[in-house]
Amino acid sequence: MPAFIRHPKDFWIGIIFIFFGLCAVVIGQDYGMGTTGRMGPAYFPVVLGGLLTLIGAIGIIRSFIRQGEAIGRIHxxxxxxxxxxxxxxxxxxxxxxxxxxxxxxxxxxxxxxxxxxxxxxxxxxxxxxxxxxxxxxxxxxxxxxxxxxxxxx
Incomplete structure (x- = not known):
């Protein structure tokens, strides 16, 4: 891991959240979005995917600031x-x-x-x-x- 990533767990979980969040947003583009008052089939997955992407970005930013332990072995x-x-x-x-x-x-x-x-x-x-x-x-x-x-x- 590069030295500027101080918390590898936060970094990789952020990457995973961004990946799945963007997947939900991209897949949701095939459906009608609707409005807040009259939600279409894409509204819920796109909004949740956007929030998941935002949480992932926060995790990546935190990985540069907060000190943390290295990732152990994968079970x-x-x-x-x-x-x-x-x-x-x-x-x-x-x-x-x-x-x-x-x-x-x-x-x-x-x-x-x-x-x-x-x-x-x-x-x-x-x-x-x-x-x-x-x-x-x-x-x-x-x-x-x-x-x-x-x-x-």
Whole structure:
């Protein structure tokens, strides 16, 4: 890293925020913007993308001013496990249902932690799955299967 970048973490997170913010703004250009009173489909993503870009620019500026620690190693195994858990959830929620998908999401993503304990993780997974059913299916009324076609429901 160049010597004038005093806080590498702020610098790189600023770069990431600017990248995703500008992507949202560019993609949003294909839709109608509308006005503040009558927002079009591009309004929300473009405004949020602009704000994300602004936050990224502030992070980069702060990286030149504030002292900070260097970036440590990238935890590839943990990143892959968490990404796999989210992808599995997206696939399973439609076919297996909310409960199995939530349990798999929590079990796989918890395995990424060095503090993983099977018993505690099972309790957490079951509790969070029940919470998700109560919140999303019962209280909010989302049309989401609790147990999907794979379980004959």
């Amino acid at each position: 590839v195994k943990e990143l892959v496990l968490i990404l796999a858990a989210v992808l599995l959830f997206g696939y399973l929620v439609r076919n297996a249902g909310l409960v199995p998908a939530a349990i798999v999401l929590i079990m796989v993503s918890a395995f990424a932690s060095p503090k993983f304990h099977l018993g505690k993780t099972i309790l957490l997974a079951v509790g969070m799955a029940l919470f998700a059913v109560v919140l999303f299916v019962k209280l909010l009324g989302l049309p989401m299967p609790i147990f999907g076609p794979w379980f004959g429901a």
